[in-house]
Amino acid sequence: MKKPYFKNKWKEYNAISPDKFEPMPYDLFMDWRADNWELKRPYSVVIRATYHDNMKIKEYSYKMPHAAERRFKELMTKDNVSITVCNSETVAHINPKQFINDGF
16 A cells, blocks of 8 residues: 655745745754654654665664664665664664674
8 A cells, every 4th residue: 555645845945035044053953953853652763774776765663672673683684775773862874885794
């Protein structure tokens, strides 16, 4: 079953004149948006896999950490994927090709 398409408002925002937006320093923006994430309850881990052969992104959300660990180990065996793992404490970007294999 295909998920419904949710329209975004990119064209409307793109049509707005840049002087209508208040300028914001990069550091402030990063503190405000990039460094302030929060996973919705009851999720504990989100894994995003970017497949380099077709540039598709697949996102996996987990309530149980052991299930996320199982998916992470599976993705680490593939060499055409970059992995981003997010939990309530950190965001990590991993490329299995460059990762030192420590028993995975």
